[in-house]
Amino acid sequence: MNKHLQIRDISTVEGQLTTVQENDLPQQRLDLKFMPWKPYTEEQKQSFACLLDEVNVLNIPVPKSKAEEEDLVNRFLTGMRKLFTTENNFTCLPMLQTSMDNCVQCNSCSSACHLFEMSGENEMYRPNYRSEIFRRIYKQYIKKEPFAKWRYGDLGLNWKTVARLGELAYRCNLCRRCAQTCPIGVDNGLIAREIRKVFSQELGISPKELHEKGTVLQSRAGSSTGMTSQVVKDNVEFIDEDYSEITGIEVHTPFDVKGADILLLHNAGEIIAWPENVAAFSVIFQEAGLSWTLSSKCAGYDGVNYGVFYDDAQLARIALMHMQAAKELGVKKIVIGECGHAHKALTVIADRVIPYELQTPRESCYVTLRDIVMSGRLKLNPARNDFPVTLHDPCNIVRLMGIVSPQREILRKIAPKFREMPCHGVDNYCCGGGSGFAIMSRNNIEEWRGNITGRKKMWQIGEAFKDCLGPETKKYICAPCSNCKGQIRELLAHNDLYEKNSFAYGGLVELIVNCMDNVNPGFIKWGEDE
Amino acid sequence: MTTIFYLLAYFAFAAFFALACCKIRGYLAASPLHVRWEIYPVPHEGKKAAYGGSFMENSDWWTKVRHVEHFYDILGIFKEVLLLEATFKHNHTLWFRTYPFHFGLYMLMGGSIILFFTVLAGLLGASPLWNPQEMEGFVTFIHNVLNSVVLIGALAIFGGGIALICRRMNDEGLAVYSSREHFLNIGVFVLFAFLTLMTWACNADYVILAATFMHNLLTLNFVPQESNLFALSMLLGFFVLLWIPLSNMQHLLLKYFMYHDIRWNDVPTQASVTNQNLIPDLLKKQVTWAAPHIAGDGTPKSWLDVAVNVPNKTEK
Numbered sequence: 140m141n142k143h144l145q146i147r148d149i150s151t152v153e154g155q156l157t158t159v160q161e162n163d164l165p166q167q168r169l170d171l172k173f174m175p176w177k178p179y180t181e182e183q184k185q186s187f188a189c190l191l192d193e194v195n196v197l198n199i200p201v202p203k204s205k206a207e208e209e210d211l212v213n214r215f216l217t218g219m220r221k222l223f224t225t226e227n228n229f230t231c232l233p234m235l236q237t238s239m240d241n242c243v244q245c246n247s248c249s250s251a252c253h254l255f256e257m258s259g260e261n262e263m264y265r266p267n268y269r270s271e272i273f274r275r276i277y278k279q280y281i282k283k284e285p286f287a288k289w290r291y292g293d294l295g296l297n298w299k300t301v302a303r304l305g306e307l308a309y310r311c312n313l314c315r316r317c318a319q320t321c322p323i324g325v326d327n328g329l330i331a332r333e334i335r336k337v338f339s340q341e342l343g344i345s346p347k348e349l350h351e352k353g354t355v356l357q358s359r360a361g362s363s364t365g366m367t368s369q370v371v372k373d374n375v376e377f378i379d380e381d382y383s384e385i386t387g388i389e390v391h392t393p394f395d396v397k398g399a400d401i402l403l404l405h406n407a408g409e410i411i412a413w414p415e416n417v418a419a420f421s422v423i424f425q426e427a428g429l430s431w432t433l434s435s436k437c438a439g440y441d442g443v444n445y446g447v448f449y450d451d452a453q454l455a456r457i458a459l460m461h462m463q464a465a466k467e468l469g470v471k472k473i474v475i476g477e478c479g480h481a482h483k484a485l486t487v488i489a490d491r492v493i494p495y496e497l498q499t500p501r502e503s504c505y506v507t508l509r510d511i512v513m514s515g516r517l518k519l520n521p522a523r524n525d526f527p528v529t530l531h532d533p534c535n536i537v538r539l540m541g542i543v544s545p546q547r548e549i550l551r552k553i554a555p556k557f558r559e560m561p562c563h564g565v566d567n568y569c570c571g572g573g574s575g576f577a578i579m580s581r582n583n584i585e586e587w588r589g590n591i592t593g594r595k596k597m598w599q600i601g602e603a604f605k606d607c608l609g610p611e612t613k614k615y616i617c618a619p620c621s622n623c624k625g626q627i628r629e630l631l632a633h634n635d636l637y638e639k640n641s642f643a644y645g646g647l648v649e650l651i652v653n654c655m656d657n658v659n660p661g662f663i664k665w666g667e668d669e
Numbered sequence: 670m671t672t673i674f675y676l677l678a679y680f681a682f683a684a685f686f687a688l689a690c691c692k693i694r695g696y697l698a699a700s701p702l703h704v705r706w707e708i709y710p711v712p713h714e715g716k717k718a719a720y721g722g723s724f725m726e727n728s729d730w731w732t733k734v735r736h737v738e739h740f741y742d743i744l745g746i747f748k749e750v751l752l753l754e755a756t757f758k759h760n761h762t763l764w765f766r767t768y769p770f771h772f773g774l775y776m777l778m779g780g781s782i783i784l785f786f787t788v789l790a791g792l793l794g795a796s797p798l799w800n801p802q803e804m805e806g807f808v809t810f811i812h813n814v815l816n817s818v819v820l821i822g823a824l825a826i827f828g829g830g831i832a833l834i835c836r837r838m839n840d841e842g843l844a845v846y847s848s849r850e851h852f853l854n855i856g857v858f859v860l861f862a863f864l865t866l867m868t869w870a871c872n873a874d875y876v877i878l879a880a881t882f883m884h885n886l887l888t889l890n891f892v893p894q895e896s897n898l899f900a901l902s903m904l905l906g907f908f909v910l911l912w913i914p915l916s917n918m919q920h921l922l923l924k925y926f927m928y929h930d931i932r933w934n935d936v937p938t939q940a941s942v943t944n945q946n947l948i949p950d951l952l953k954k955q956v957t958w959a960a961p962h963i964a965g966d967g968t969p970k971s972w973l974d975v976a977v978n979v980p981n982k983t984e985k
Binding site for chain 2: 143144145146214217218221225226227228229230231232233234236237240241242243244245246247249250251262265267268271289290291292315318319320321322323324325326329339340341342343350355358359452453455456459472486487488490491492493494495498500502503506507509510537538539540541542543544545564565
């Protein structure tokens with residue numbers, strides 16, 4: 140398999156296009172294990188287009204006949220045409236159009252991409268590879284520019300091109316670090332998302348974790364976890380009971396308080412996977428004396444909005460449900476919990492999609508927490524956090540919303556051994572779980588996250604703690620975003636880094652509660668304590 | 670033939686401006702209001718821009734007056750255009766090749782503008798740049814500056830252009846993405862710069878040739894060019910003018926919008942009544958996406974219909 144791909148290879152190569160193997164991966168300070176790729180089964184190969192690499196996110200069915208092949212290509216082209224109309228894509232058309240027409244192929248974006256770097260510079264991961272294929276299809280088949288074949292080269296569009304391009308749109312974390320570096324203003328992250336939109340909105344092809352088990356389930360049941368309103372209330376009640384005992388504070392999480400100042404919107408995954416995060420928010424808000432509530436309305440208790448990763452219609456539907464939950468309670472503002480994509484979806488993207496009269500102002504929990512910590516309303520004892528702490532910056536909140544300082548103000552106040560990662564703030568790297576991958580594990584996606592996408596984050600963590608690596612010193616990775624935590628959890632577990640390096644990971648609120656004077660000591664647990 | 674040459678000149682200028690207007694109009698018409706797609710740092714955040722911060726770092730930001738420091742936006746785009754700051758930061762090797770190329774272009778563009786206004790001033794009574802016998806004072810100074818500008822500019826384009834072509838041919842990464850059009854785009858400029866240099870070297874005074882041509886253009890005086898090399902370089906120049914808006918070199922026209930209207934456009938709806946009024950209109954637009962969860966059943970739908978009607982069953 141070729142690692143030095145040409146553009147035309149996307150259409151011409153038979154079988155799997157490329158591969159990344161252990162010896163391609165850059166070495167680094169932390170001992171990271173290569174996770175061997177599971178080979179495709181014959182059944183998989185016959186049923187689904189396994190044509191790109193070892194990973195298969197979309198499971199595009201293999202066409203059974205020439206007519207089906209042509210149908211796939213034609214439906215894709217129809218979708219592309221719609222993508223370039225104001226009616227179907229007023230949300231993103233100016234950005235897409237300019238990214239199609241203005242790229243000068245300088246490749247300044249390449250070195251910004253953690254996937255390109257950490258795959259050993261495999262051509263497939265160059266941010267421009269996917270974009271240029273899409274661009275050439277656009278110029279040759281949609282815009283039909285004069286002499287397009289001569290000017291750009293004949294791409295030779297066929298069903299393999301379409302299937303590979305769809306899959307290729309899911310070899311990007313949508314962190315938009317490449318867009319930040321582009322001298323022209325071209326956005327390869329946007330292009331990846333637009334390709335995902337064509338597949339979802341026209342062909343009805345999307346990862347089941349984002350669509351069926353994501354936005355569709357959330358619209359129907361209220362949460363992408365499948366938890367109904369009653370289940371959430373019961374679970375939170377259990378959390379309150381457990382953490383009342385653990386913290387020594389009587390915790391009560393309010394639901395559906397009409398006229399409260401704040402609707403706190405968690406990622407519901409926290410309730411299941413990280414109950415300590417939900418409890419910590421409740422402890423802080425309660426002890427700070429805030430007027431706040433959770434909602435039990437459908438989707439009002441789950442800030443997740445996976446539409447932001449692949450589909451504008453689903454994005455709008457979920458955002459509308461969130462806004463309706465807030466309006467119904469009459470709160471003054473929505474405070475979004477530790478979930479990066481929920482921040483961006485509801486605060487930034489929904490801002491020009493949901494009619495203004497249906498909107499309720501949105502604030503990041505980092506800001507609310509900063510105000511609480513700095514106000515002196517909590518009695519804090521930073522000595523309880525006397526261990527090295529580093530901070531992961533979730534792309535959606537930091538690079539894409541410019542919320543950089545509040546979380547640092549908190550850490551400087553409560554964590555005496557706080558240190559930055561290299562490339563922090565708006566220059567951060569994605570955790571590797573961005574754009575929905577943190578919740579996917581099938582078809583080698585977990586291996587891919589371990590081998591390639593999360594590797595740069597592990598480099599940053601290793602560098603941040605380079606003076607205290609090893610099991611002797613307990614260290615805390617503060618990752619105030621649900622998806623990022625999920626990704627970091629798996630990277631640490633797979634590489635035995637809990638034991639080898641005494642790492643713990645968690646959010647910002649856990650660190651705050653850990654140093655609250657009136658809370659029982661030891662809120663944060665390290666491996667051996669759990 | 671001489672008349673056709675002059676007509677081509679008028680056509681090239683007119684077509685450039687018409688195509689440029691079409692491109693900009695096309696951009697503005699693509700969407701009356703796109704979603705916010707800002708990326709930080711955003712310069713107009715002032716002090717916060719130093720670390721990439723935004724107004725959303727403030728509690729209850731919607732209750733506070735927004736301070737947008739447009740001066741820093743202007744400064745930011747000037748630094749980017751004049752110094753190619755992003756390329757310098759993120760693609761150092763390329764910057765040493767592309768900066769001379771762009772610097773040369775700026776020199777020739779700036780020189781052309783100065784030439785135009787100096788000739789125009791001559792027509793209005795100032796010392797005539799096109800007539801060496803009558804030229805005097807400040808115009809003589811401009812004449813000398815322009816002769817240097819043309820030489821330095823053309824040399825920079827020629828050198829930078831050759832270096833860019835070599836880089837595109839020899840760099841493994843760039844070679845994959847370099848199409849015929851890339852070589853055509855740069856090659857045309859290199860040839861133009863070469864002809865300009867030859868004209869400069871083979872004639873007594875380049876600026877007099879250029880000023881005479883400009884004077885003839887402005888006075889509709891269609892007389893043949895004294896130098897064939899100059900005429901040839903001008904013909905190539907006409908093609909370049911036409912070609913810019915039709916190729917990826919249109920970033921000359923659209924970069925402003927890609928920075929100001931996309932990357933730095935962080936206007937919250939709360940702060941813009943215009944945007945508040947636009948959203949309901951945009952939601953009335955008809956959607957034709959064919960996936961089952963949108964408009965796959967063929968029923969005409971607006972974006973609003975799509976957003977409020979959530980299918981109850983799983984489609985797949």
